Amino acid sequence: MTAKDGDGWALCALGHQHWGLYGAAGLLTVHHTLDGMPYVLMQKRAWWSHHGGTWGLPGGARDSHEDAITGALREAQEEATLDADLVRVRGLYVDDHGGWSFQTVIAEAEGLLDAAPANGESADMRWVAADEVVSKELHPGFADSWPRIRPALSPVVVVLDMANIIGARAEHGWWKDRAGAANRLLNELTPLCGQGLGQMPEGVPALTRWFPRMVAVLEGAAASAADPGPMTGDLAVVVAGGSGDDAIVEAVRGMRPWETALVVTADRGLRERVTALGALVAGPRWLLKQL
Incomplete structure (x- = not known):
């Protein structure tokens, strides 16, 4: 059980390749402004990464000893300098592909927290109004999950x-x-x-x-x-x-x-x-x- 032992490609039951030997997790941080609009923190993936140039969530492969929440919070800190102490986990959505899953951890923030690309995996970090998310070029996996996650942003x-x-x-x-x-x-x-x-x-x-x-x-x-x-x-x-x-x-x-x-x-x-x-x-x- 060592750090980064989850890095690697895995094949799901649908015959698709996914990054993360033990599955992957991402953090969907949400903040509601006074008018009730939820804003989510989104990551633009580096051009060289899988589905480079698309928008999704800070996240990545889970290590063998991590649950989804631990993995998502770690990835958000590594990729967006996001302080895990400033968010409160409110929900978990599992996108199961059969033998491999991506787990979206929904976390509430009291403000639009400072976040910026912290390593080469991120080209940009930006707070986006929930109603504007679909206007971006989305990572295919996130695009598929978003319609089911969007209604669950209200705690x-x-x-x-x-x-x-x-x-x-x-x-x-x-x-x-x-x-x-x-x-x-x-x-x-x-x-x-x-x-x-x-x-x-x-x-x-x-x-x-x-x-x-x-x-x-x-x-x-x-x-x-x-x-x-x-x-x-x-x-x-x-x-x-x-x-x-x-x-x-x-x-x-x-x-x-x-x-x-x-x-x-x-x-x-x-x-x-x-x-x-x-x-x-x-x-x-x-x-x-x-x-």
């Missing part, structure tokens, strides 16, 4: 009706210790944020894996599970001062215009309130079966 925020979800786990005896039940669920959600969600409900664009931000809303006796306070990373805890339903509605109202809210609850009244605001909904079982 998903999952808002959790914790009381309702806990109530769906009758086997855990939540009614005896609501705070303890909430704490157990929070401890299960933390690794899920890192692993990502492999199944999303209808209405969410299809990706191989989503890594959404999660907001867990606690109320009443379960609120003490929030001690010592909100969690870090992609799981935040909100303690409702009054009604948990009202706090969930406010969380949906507080979404940025380009974010997709997904509320997890089986409460009919709450579902009606959040769908009226444009949110998607899923029942507790959808979440619990992924824990």
